[in-house]
Amino acid sequence: MAVAGCGTHQAMVLDRSGATVAVANVLTSVEWTRVLDGVSTAQATINPDGDCCGRLGRISTWRSRLVIFRDGQYVWDGPITGITWSLGEVEIRAQDALAWLGDRVPHENKAFTNADLSEIAEWLIEDGYRPDDPGHTVEVVGKAGVSGSRSYSAGIGQTLDHLGQLAEAGIDYTAIGSKILLLPETHLVPVGRLSDTDLPDGLEVSEDGTGLATRWIVAGSEGSGVIGTAGGIDPYYGLHERYVEQTEITDQASADQAAGARQRASGTVPVVIDTQQVTISPEAAVNVPSLVPGWCLDVTSASTCRTVRQRLKITGLRVAETGGNDNNPGSESVQVQVAASGAETP
Known part of the structure; x- marks a missing residue:
């Protein structure tokens, strides 16, 4: 059975051509994220050693890529979008390929x-x-x-x-x-499970009522004149309406389907579970590289007043490791965010 474990990271900088620019031999901190329907980010702080300083001085935004491995497994890759050179330290910031x-x-x-x-x-x-x-x-x-x-x-x-x-x-x-x-968005394949024992320091369950919409109106292109609608008065929540223009839509059926998709996703108040700054236990029954947004976790928690026993979609992941020092050993933290959408809500 897969477990989260305590990972160790490696990082390198590659040129746009694929050639290696520098290897982070002294990686003092690293953080990488994954996100659903958006652009993820990563950060690495390197202490240059040997000829690494000269190599790191040649990296350039958008020309160079940051590549990160966890326990030797490729987990993150994307163009460097920010660099800070300071005394004895280089901080690299990057975004994923969607950038x-x-x-x-x-x-x-x-x-x-x-x-x-x-x-x-x-x-x-x-x-x-x-x-x-x-x-x-x-x-x-x-x-x-x-x-x-x-x-x-x-x-x-x-x-x-x-x-x-x-x-x-x-x-x-x-x-x-x-x-x-x-x-x-109906993809409900699980990649692991989490319970209160996997989150010894607790978690946070929240509802965001601002995301509720029981009726959607979607207007298409001006030339088509189409307006799609879906939903109406909910017997529990009442009426909450939203309007949006999507000028690339060209016919009535597409406008109706777009409205229907939005209504399914927002027809109930979203329930979000966030481990916040609490790391998942190394014994948790998950494989960290497999925590991919769009897949699901089976979550069981009774640690808050809101009991949760549900298959929830992964919407975000944050993994960070610090190298530590003589007085404070380094450690890895893994935080995951999952949420109920219209597809997961029973």
């Missing part, structure tokens, strides 16, 4: 009619990288099961924003290294 799409726009006019959202999302990603690919792959874990008609114009809108609009209509995405995963 490139935040700096890209559609490169051709493209229209989809009744296409699965995974097909549209895959085209957006491939088109975004096509003119200048730093190295990526796309894996469609499963079809969205939601179809729609969308139209994109060359040079209009950021690719990552377009991808985010699709994520609000029925598909999820996340980056693991240089691979971008597309999966349906």
Whole structure:
């Protein structure tokens, strides 16, 4: 049975060409995250030794990549977006491969009619990288099961924003290294379980009522004039309405499906469980590299007044390790965030 364990990290800096620029022989701290439907970040602090200082002086934002391993297993990779050189120390900040799409726009006019959202999302990603690919792959874990008609114009809108609009209509995405995963929001495959014994210092269960919407109105492109609606007065919560414009939607069916997807995701008040600053026990029945947003954990907790016994979707992960010093040994902490969406709520 897999357990979380106490991991040790290694890091290196690679050039855009793939050549090794520097290896972090003295890694004093490292942190990497994963996030659902967004761009994750990482940070590494290195004490230069030998000729490493000269090598680290040659790294450059967007030209260089930070690559992180946990116990020798590749867990994070992405372009460096910030560097601070100081006396005896270099701090590197990076974002995952999706960050490139935040700096890209559609490169051709493209229209989809009744296409699965995974097909549209895959085209957006491939088109975004096509003119200048730093190295990526796309894996469609499963079809969205939601179809729609969308139209994109060359040079209009950021690719990552377009991808985010699709994520609000029925598909999820996340980056693991240089691979971008597309999966349906109904993906409920578990990768482990957590109970109160795995979180000896407790956890926090919260509801965010601001995320509730029982009725959605989605307006399509101005030329189509379509307006989709879904939901209405909830017998428990009452009426909470939201309106949004999605100008890439071109027909009524797509507007209705987009409204339906949003209503399913927000029709109940989201329950979020966060381990906050509490590390998961090394004996927890999870494999840390397998904690991928979009997959699920079976969570059982009675440590708060809100009892939870539910399969919940992983929405975020934070792993950090400090190298410590003579007086304070280093340690690893693993925090995970899970949430109930419309797909997980019984």
